[in-house]
Amino acid sequence: MTETKKSTADGQEPSEVQAHVEPAGTQGATQRCGLIAIVGKPNVGKSTLLNALVGQKISITSRKAQTTRHRITGIRTLPTGDGGGTQFVFVDTPGFQTRHSTALNKSLNKTVVGAIDGVDLVLFVVEAGSFTLGDAKVLALLNERTPTLLVANKLDNVHRRAEIAPWLKDMQERHAFTEFVPMSAKNSKDVARLLTICERYLPEQGWWYSEDELTDKSEKFLCSEVVREKLFRLTGDELPYTSTVIIDKFDEEKSKAHGRMVRVAATIVVERDGHKAMIIGEKGERLKRIGTEARQELEKLMDCKVFLELWVKVRSGWADDEARLRSFGYE
Numbered sequence: 001m002t003e004t005k006k007s008t009a010d011g012q013e014p015s016e017v018q019a020h021v022e023p024a025g026t027q028g029a030t031q032r033c034g035l036i037a038i039v040g041k042p043n044v045g046k047s048t049l050l051n052a053l054v055g056q057k058i059s060i061t062s063r064k065a066q067t068t069r070h071r072i073t074g075i076r077t078l079p080t081g082d083g084g085g086t087q088f089v090f091v092d093t094p095g096f097q098t099r100h101s102t103a104l105n106k107s108l109n110k111t112v113v114g115a116i117d118g119v120d121l122v123l124f125v126v127e128a129g130s131f132t133l134g135d136a137k138v139l140a141l142l143n144e145r146t147p148t149l150l151v152a153n154k155l156d157n158v159h160r161r162a163e164i165a166p167w168l169k170d171m172q173e174r175h176a177f178t179e180f181v182p183m184s185a186k187n188s189k190d191v192a193r194l195l196t197i198c199e200r201y202l203p204e205q206g207w208w209y210s211e212d213e214l215t216d217k218s219e220k221f222l223c224s225e226v227v228r229e230k231l232f233r234l235t236g237d238e239l240p241y242t243s244t245v246i247i248d249k250f251d252e253e254k255s256k257a258h259g260r261m262v263r264v265a266a267t268i269v270v271e272r273d274g275h276k277a278m279i280i281g282e283k284g285e286r287l288k289r290i291g292t293e294a295r296q297e298l299e300k301l302m303d304c305k306v307f308l309e310l311w312v313k314v315r316s317g318w319a320d321d322e323a324r325l326r327s328f329g330y331e
């Protein structure tokens, strides 16, 4: 194993820590709350949709397929003002990989099945007008008990709308979809309409989270997601999906000067020396940029000062090694 260290910690003014306030007790007003799984093959726009539904970026998005490896929840609460309203708890799923069968992909597929189990509603996302083997493999995982909406995303890419009707008929023969929602995840009116539809499927019960909570993922998890997003964005198409990010250290400190402060050390694991060189870039410029952009975003997300230290390590064949996968936190 070879390794390179680059420190990217630099100074920024801290901001105040925000306290979480639990919702006040509600009596009489109706609250709805439930779980919604977003499933679909890679690149159909699941992460884009989740972020639009939650109203703030939570899951990472990228032009590259399969950047979402973990089950991620986003929470959206729409209060009615009288203590009632609806809380949508979204479950995003990793891209369902059909092409390769490494240990990593098997682990991803297990996560998809797990994410669907026990939810109130499933959003099966496809590209409008299209149905491939990849879509079919995800559809095969769905059960007929759970209400399932057929979300035909990227409608803006369909120039001949007349083609949608025969496609829809074909889709209805494939699965007993509860409803059909043609839309674009990039169109806010479509997203609002989808929320209204989802609401009807959520049971009447008290909210699980306070109104201002957006995700139940730990800050440590967000750190690895943010670093990974910057890594993919700043390396373009050059970097294979098998690279990953491990958080080695996540220490919270309180200091008089900075208020709350978090020290993070993260390792980017790649398969080849060439990939390592690609990430580091000339004179370490690229790694420095990845670190700076990740730190800035984390400071916004966690609302505190962040020191981020990034390492790059080479471990060949990690995506095929189940024991190593477990040690990296994949089940």
Ligand SMILES: Nc1nc2c(ncn2[C@@H]2O[C@H](COP(=O)(O)OP(=O)(O)OP(=O)(O)O)[C@@H](O)[C@H]2O)c(=O)[nH]1
Binding pocket: 040, 041, 042, 043, 044, 045, 046, 047, 048, 049, 060, 061, 062, 063, 064, 065, 066, 067, 068, 093, 094, 095, 096, 153, 154, 155, 156, 157, 183, 184, 185, 186, 187
């Ligand atoms: N034209 C158009 N593009 C979209 C729409 N929704 C998403 N996209 C694009 O499709 C690409 C993939 O979107 P993602 O949200 O990352 O897809 P995903 O399904 O989460 O992908 P994985 O993480 O690989 O599972 C991105 O380039 C998005 O900008 C849409 O409604 N219209």
